[in-house]
Structures are given as structure tokens and as C-alpha cells.
Amino acid sequence: MSATRADPLPPLRHDRVKGVAMRLAAITGFAVMAATIKLAYAHGASTPETVFYRCLFGLPPLFGWIAWCRDWGVWRTRRPMAHVLRGGLGLASMTMGFTALGLLPLAEASTISFVAPLFALALSAPILAERVGARSWIAVxxxxxxxxxxxxPGGTLPLDGTMVALGAAFGVACVTVALRSISRTESTRTIVFWFTIFCTIASCALMPWFGQAHDGFAWALLVLIGLSGGIGQLFLTASLRYAPISALAPIDYLQLVYAVLFGWLLFGDQPAWTTSAGAALIIVSVLSTMGRRPVKETPPSSLEA
Structure with missing residues (x-):
């Protein structure tokens, strides 16, 4: 164990069934959050509000997790500025991702978001000096x-929505690269704690200009955004302690199935065949890179920025 770590990190435990179950719960939480964000937009919520309430109502699950683990020193850190950088990148990518959900159908927004690992792979070569082979570049x-x-191009999807979705995916990739550095000295709980605190405070600063009164149903949606996203993030983090990433990552694509289902049930969306074809290429390309062994270890990360 490195002597530079702020706190001892708990050992990995091997229970693939439990890890898969937790990953499924995480993906379900994120899918519910995405669908709820679109519903909240339809009931008058703005993007700054959805971001703020995602963070605010994500705090109770986070504090409950900390209490359950009895990790009272989770707030301790030796790299506060690294958390500020990670928080800024994460908040920017979260804002773009939520905006994309308001501009695009659920299936298309979710599909484009899955290009984030390919962005991260491309960034790992110049920033982290990782060796990226020809097979990986072909996958990209x-x-x-x-x-x-x-x-x-030239179809019915709004260009601004697709560009914002790509920007969000690029932001998630930047967060992934930042996490590879910060996780060398910080525990996962410390990273999640400071990210949530940072985003709550930063997004709260916009509420005097963007905060609005809502009816009871809209408030229920905003609460559900925070709870589902917060619980999803915690389950995803916990899953990585029980099963390897190679066993869990394919489960993430279940979110596409949820997106198509929720889009059809709630909004009457029917994805075009091009969405299915493009999603297949993205999934195959990402899965083909999973056997790659980077020079530097990649720590657990989150589907959320």
C-alpha cells in the first residue's frame, strides 16, 4: 500500500453475483434519473435546477452510505485542488449531459453518451503517456x-443536441483521466463525497436566477432525480469492489434498453434504425478495447461525471 494515501483503502472482495446485482441496480437508477429529467423539463424545470436538485437530493443516500460504512474520515484529503478540478469537469459534463436529455430523444442521447470510453482512450495517449495500439485506434x-x-447528418436530430451530447461524453472522458490521477491518493468515498459537495455548492449559486416555484408533481420529479442518481452512483461504486470491470462493463449497455423502453412508454419515441446500427458499432468498439492493458492502472469510475 502506498504511503501517500490519505486513508487505507478497503480490500477488494470477490463476489461476482453481488457485483452484477449492484451494477444492475446502478443502471436502473441512472435510467430512471434520465427519464425523470426529461419529464421534469416537460413540467417547467430548467437545467440548472435539475443539476442542483440531483446533487442536493443525492446527499441523503451519500451520507447514509458513509454512516453505514462508518467512514467518518471521508472528508479528509491531501489534494483539495485536485477535487476542485474533478468537480469542475464533472459539473460541466453533467450539465451538458442533462441539457442533451432535453434536446434529444432518450435513446439517441444515451447512445451518444457511450462514446465516452473511446474519448478517454484517445486522451490517455497524450495525457497519461499510455501506450495505445493499432487495434485500439481502429476501435476508436x-x-x-x-x-x-x-x-x-442532414436528418431529423437537432445538431445542437448531438453536439452537446458529444461535449458531455468528452467531459466524462476528461473526468475519467482526472480520476486515474486522483485515485492514487484518495479513496472512492472521498472522491464521491467532495464531488457531490462541490457540485451542490456550485449549482446552488445559480438558484437565485434559475430557481422557480413548481407544483407538487414537478417537485416529486426533482426529488426523484436526486435520489435515483445518488443511489445509482453508490451502487455502481460498490459493484466495483465485488467484480472486475470486464465483467461489469457490458451490463452498462442495458441502459440503452431502458432508454428505448422509457422513451416509448413516456414520450412515444421510436428510435430510427440508424440509432440501433450506430449503437451496435459503438458497443462493439468499446467492448473490443476491454482486453487492453494500459501502462497505468485505471481506477473505478462512475457512469456519471
Whole structure:
């Protein structure tokens, strides 16, 4: 164990069934959050509000998790500015991701978001000096071809929505690269704690200009955004302590199934065949990179920025 760590990190435990179950719960939470965000937009909520209440109402599950683990020193850190950088990147990508959900159908917004690992792979070469082979670069090219198919240049999808979704995916990739550095000295709970605190405070600063009165149903949606997103993030983090990433990552694509289902049930959306074709290319390209062994270890990260 490195002597530079702020707190001892708990050992990994091997229970693949439990890890998979937790990952399924996490993906369900994120899918509910995405669908609820679109419903909240339809009932008058703004993007700054959805971001703020996602963070605010994500605090109770986080504090409950900390109490359950009895990790009372979770707030201790030796790298406060690293948390500020991670928080700024995460808040920016979260804001873009939530905005994309308001501009695009659920299936298309979710599909484009899955290009984030390919962005991270491309960034790992110049920033982290990781060796990226020809096979990985081919996978990146195939994945971005899938994105172009989903975007359907000249089609019906709004260009601003697709560009914002791509920006959100790039932001998630930047967060992934930042996490590879910060996780060398900080525990996962410390990273999640300071990210949630940072985003809550930063997004709260916008409420005097963007906060509005809502009816009871809209408030229920805003609360559900925070609870589902917060619980999803905690389950995802916990899953990585029981099963390897290679066993869990394919489960993430269940979110596409949820997106199509919720989009059809709640909004009457029917994805075009190009969305399915592009999603298939993106999924294949990302999964093909999972056997790659980077020079530097990649720590657990979150589907959320």
C-alpha cells in the first residue's frame, strides 16, 4: 500500500453475483434519473435546477452510505485542488449531459453518451503517456463512425443536441483521466463525497436566477432525480469492489434498453434504425478495447461525471 494515501483503502472482495446485482441496480437508477429529467423539463424545470436538485437530493443516500460504512474520515484529503478540478469537469459534463436529455430523444442521447470510453482512450495517449495500439485506434474509429450514423447528418436530430451530447461524453472522458490521477491518493468515498459537495455548492449559486416555484408533481420529479442518481452512483461504486470491470462493463449497455423502453412508454419515441446500427458499432468498439492493458492502472469510475 502506498504511503501517500490519505486513508487505507478497503480490500477488494470477490463476489461476482453481488457485483452484477449492484451494477444492475446502478443502471436502473441512472435510467430512471434520465427519464425523470426529461419529464421534469416537460413540467417547467430548467437545467440548472435539475443539476442542483440531483446533487442536493443525492446527499441523503451519500451520507447514509458513509454512516453505514462508518467512514467518518471521508472528508479528509491531501489534494483539495485536485477535487476542485474533478468537480469542475464533472459539473460541466453533467450539465451538458442533462441539457442533451432535453434536446434529444432518450435513446439517441444515451447512445451518444457511450462514446465516452473511446474519448478517454484517445486522451490517455497524450495525457497519461499510455501506450495505445493499432487495434485500439481502429476501435476508436469504428466507434465514432457509429456516432456519425446515430447523428444522421442532414436528418431529423437537432445538431445542437448531438453536439452537446458529444461535449458531455468528452467531459466524462476528461473526468475519467482526472480520476486515474486522483485515485492514487484518495479513496472512492472521498472522491464521491467532495464531488457531490462541490457540485451542490456550485449549482446552488445559480438558484437565485434559475430557481422557480413548481407544483407538487414537478417537485416529486426533482426529488426523484436526486435520489435515483445518488443511489445509482453508490451502487455502481460498490459493484466495483465485488467484480472486475470486464465483467461489469457490458451490463452498462442495458441502459440503452431502458432508454428505448422509457422513451416509448413516456414520450412515444421510436428510435430510427440508424440509432440501433450506430449503437451496435459503438458497443462493439468499446467492448473490443476491454482486453487492453494500459501502462497505468485505471481506477473505478462512475457512469456519471
Amino acid at each position: 474509429a469504428v466507434g465514432f463512425t457509429g456516432v456519425i450514423i446515430v447523428m444522421r
